[in-house]
Amino acid sequence: MAETGVQSVERALDLLEILAELGGDAGLSELSEQSGLPLPTIHRLMRTLVARGYARRLPSRRYALGARVMGLGDAAGRQLGAGARRHLARVARELGETANLAMLDGEMAVYVAQAASSHSMRMFTEVGRRVNLHSTGVGKALLGELSDGAVREIAARVGLAPATDRTITDVDALLAAVGEIRELGYAVDDGEQEIGVRCFAVVVPGVPVPTALSVSGPAARVSFEFGERAVPLLHEVAREVAAELSGS
Secondary structure (H helix, E strand, O other): OOOOHHHHHHHHHHHHHHHHOOOEEEEEHHHHHHOOOOOHHHHHHHHHHHOOOOOEEEOOEEEEEHHHHHHHHHHHHHHHHHHHHHHHHHHHHHHHEEEEEEEEOOEEEEEEEOOOOOOOOHHHHHHHEEOOOOOHHHHHHHHOOOOOHHHHHHHHOOOOOOOOOOOOOOOHHHHHHHHHHHOOEEEEEEEOOOOOEEEEEEEEEEHHHHHHHHEEEEOOOOOOHHHHHHHHHHHHHHHHHHHHHHOO
């Protein structure tokens, strides 16, 4: 049966997603194995994606994501950040500390929006910065959305480098922490990314790309007692951000 235009679009998008999941590049045989599509179909679709700049053919004859994908991602991130900023401003206003929104970006998290604290001593994270998952509040919250197998795969590929002496650097310890995060419904970065800084983070529910919302500041102000009132607000605002992103 002839392939429809809708099928072609769906299959092309599937191939781009598979490329991303495989770390950004793959050979035809890997794409066929992951997608279940025959090699001639994949070759035709990839040739079109290359021609449009959404994929590149490497000298090794493998395929990689193209520059136009990055452009779309940047535009989507800016739009997402603009829509969420007023919700982050509410967190910063009510809690008095810096609020951030981050999305899963391959094997890392990328900050897409921020509302700064009014304090002179405050946390500043550059929008667009990519950070490790295992050492940040938003990152660990995002890991909680993945399977244990996926967490192990990420740890094996990128490692668990220590940012401070409090960073989790053992995969079994990380899995135990992620399990606790799933049970509690929030993650804590207790000086694991930066000494003297504490962060509470929750996931934004029901969005296509795993996304997390956090509040962070000096540990002297962002205590665990602070977290007791911060986490319920983060969950409430996360639901508002989810509604904003879904257009409801």
